[in-house]
Amino acid sequence: MAVRVDLNISLDGFATTTDQTPEEPMGQDWGRLVAPYVATRTFRARVLHETDGAGTTGVDDKYAAAYFEGIGAEIMGAGMxxxxxxxxxxxxxxxWGEEPPFGVPVFVLTHVSRPTLQMAGGTSFEFLSAEPADVLARAQAVAQGKDVRVGGGVTTARQFLKAGLVDQLHVGITPILLGQGIRLWDDLRGLEADYSVTSEAAESGVLHLTYRR
Amino acid sequence: MAVRVDLNISLDGFATTTDQTPEEPMGQDWGRLVAPYVATRTFRARVLHETDGAGTTGVDDKYAAAYFEGIGAEIMGAGMxxxxxxxxxxxxxxxWGEEPPFGVPVFVLTHVSRPTLQMAGGTSFEFLSAEPADVLARAQAVAQGKDVRVGGGVTTARQFLKAGLVDQLHVGITPILLGQGIRLWDDLRGLEADYSVTSEAAESGVLHLTYRR
Structure with missing residues (x-):
């Protein structure tokens, strides 16, 4: 029943990009940030529904596969x-398309009232306004003993980290400098005191760091 | 004749700490930041002049040893x-004591005029006020064909990085969150475009990242 956060961040700590334009609704930075993750076989199969088995199979893919393992419910911010x-x-x-990659109940934090969406592949989206501990209790109640992931965005993830609710934080640090966006690490001084750390370098240059309670 | 920068930074990108007090002139953060480096056999022998061969001998020590190899001259800010x-x-x-670990001519950037200091072990300190390219030319002139290191602090290192004068940047990222200090990565968006990257994880949890031209 661990609570997990997994994020891709830049070397300078930006987990959300801010270079979106009407012409490029994702911006260019986001693509560069997640390129090693998007290149993995797991992402291509699980998120893009590709069936040809293409994609990288090294350290990045190991973490991509772990991302989807053992999750029973997900929490995300409205932006995600x-x-x-x-x-x-x-x-x-x-x-996320008609068949989102989550496959579990997803709680979307928003002040907007919306009916629950039932998607293909076992994903549902329930919209609610609640404090981190309260939405976490709801997620754990439907997670059937599995882990709950706080998926993002960075502001939501940081909120749960600050509240001490996260048992495992994995970041894939892409070795690029964005210089703009929203920082994951702001206001988290000393977070490491509650965790042990594991570090691993991927063939792509991505640095994988995991804090575990 | 490469120009090299090597720095220890925190996971949130702080390379200089700001928690110094009169009672603790180094502060507490600095010790936590450089603890894995200070624990290496190379640091203990080369900087502390210990002769008992104690210290770690893994990935951190490999980088610590490389730090001192092939350097013919050093440039540093007044604070360092x-x-x-x-x-x-x-x-x-x-x-740095009467026998500093550099063993080469060191150029100290300062507006204060001071006579050159000749120390034991081949280190000299020459004080000068100059632009990055100019002091680099002076350092290269005495480096006998070897590399020049821009030692720090972070403001000086960033100045040389921004000027495009650095051929190799190595950072040892200690997996702690300081939340305060001086950031290395500010104002360096896109730096990676000029370099190839190598990543390696140490037993200590430190992530070693190297940009090479």
Missing amino acids: FGLHNFPDDPDWRGW | FGLHNFPDDPDWRGW
């Missing part, structure tokens, strides 16, 4: 679901 | 020499 993209469209079902 | 500690004492010879 995609609520900010079409805030006025009640029919918008998020940017 | 220790000028800020006793600014009004013309007899202050820095905090």
Whole structure:
């Protein structure tokens, strides 16, 4: 029943990018940040639903596969679901497609009231406004004894980290300097005191760091 | 004749600490930041002049040993020499002891005029006020074909990085969150474009990242 956070961040600590434009709704930085993750066989199969077995199979893929293992429920901020993209469209079902990669109940933190969405592949999206500990209790209640992931974005993840609710934090540090965005590490001085640390370097240059309670 | 920078930084990118007090002139953060480096056999032999062969001999020590190899001259800011500690004492010879670990000519960037210091073990300290490219030319002229290191502090290192003068940047990322200090990565967006990257994880949890031209 561990609570887990997994994020991709840049070497200078940015986990959310801010270079989005109407022409490039994801921005360019995001693609560079997650490129090694997107290149993995796990991501291509699980998120893109590719069936050709293509993709990298090294250290990055090991972490990508672990990302999806043992999760019974997920919590995310409104931005990660995609609520900010079409805030006025009640029919918008998020940017994860009709078969999102989660496969579990997902709790989306938002002040907007919306009906629960049932997607293909076992994913549901329930929208609620709640404190971290309260939404976590709800997620754990439906996780069937498995772990709960706080998926993101960075502001949501940091909120749970600051509240001391996270048992395992994994970051994949892409060795690029973005110089702009939202920092994961702000206001978390001394976080390491509650954890042991594991470090591993991937063939891609990505540095994988895990804090475990 | 490469120009090299080697720094220890925290996971949140702080390379200089700011928690110094009169009672603790180094502060507590600095000790935590460099603990894995200070624990190496190389540091203990080369900087502390210990002769018992004690210290770690893993990945951290490999980088510690490489730090001292092939350097023909060094450039540092006034703070790294220790000028800020006793600014009004013309007899202050820095905090590196009578036999500093450099063993080469060292150029100390300062607006204060001071006579050159000749120390034991081949180290000299010459004080000068100059632009990065100019002091680099002076250092290369005495480096006898070897590399020049820009030792620090972080403001000096960043100045040379921004000027495009650095051929190899190695950072040892200690997996702690300081939350305060001076950031290495500020204002260096896109630096990686000029380099290839190598990543390696040490037994201590320190992540070693090297940008090479």
